[in-house]
Amino acid sequence: RREKKKTITKLVNKHNLYLKNIKKKILNETYFDRKKVFINKNTNSIYKKFYDPQSTHYSLINSMFYLEDLYLRLIKVKDHKIVDLIFGNSLKTFRLRYSTVTRQTRSGRQMKKKVCIAVGDFKGHIGIGTKSSFDGINAINSATRKAKISLSLIRRGYWSLASGEPHTINYKISGKSGSVIVVVIPAPIGTGIKGGKYQRNVIQISGIKDCYTRSFGHTKSSFNSIYATYEALKLSFKYATPNIWEFIE
16 A cells, blocks of 8 residues: 555656646747846746846746736747647637739749738737748648737727726727728727728727727728738837836836
8 A cells, every 4th residue: 555655646746747847848938039038947937137238137027927917028929839828718710811822933823822810819919910821721820820929918998987898999099001001099888890891800809899990091902901900909008108107117
């Protein structure tokens, strides 16, 4: 019986060590920018260095699994597996655009499949990625990876009273891609998303329920209109209001 207990305890210890090693691999320095982040081996905690290389001050991130800390401290995630660990099944993928692209060569026309995929959780997180390749399945897989890596936080707000879940944007924002300019304007509760097909899809995935939109330029180019709305939503943290001062400091 004693021998059985010893074997059981050894198996449990091995299992715990295995879990610790997995966490260390996840928190490996190669997933982040090496210039800005390093890991303390004794405490397994992540530190971010300031931009001045001569300074000896460091800012501590309490928990890596709180994604807003990474965004506010400008730490870039370089692997889509970290995003899968943080969000799990809450992230949903959407295929916004799927088209064929041609290129003229000496041997003839070269056909490729171009895909634009959006990833979001309808709670203020969205990422967009595009890829073109000869095989459509490979294009979809690589576009989803790019979308997860480019996942960004979007600031939502209220029209008048701060009650319930946030439903719109705090202030007017605009983004540009190519010749397309998209302006997103806050709106009261119940108005819905007033915009084009691709603009409405991108805004809906980000978790915004009520807003107006205006677009300028050659909006027929769908990929540019998608990226223009995405760039506009990313600028929701452009102005630092008093609510965010404590986090920035």
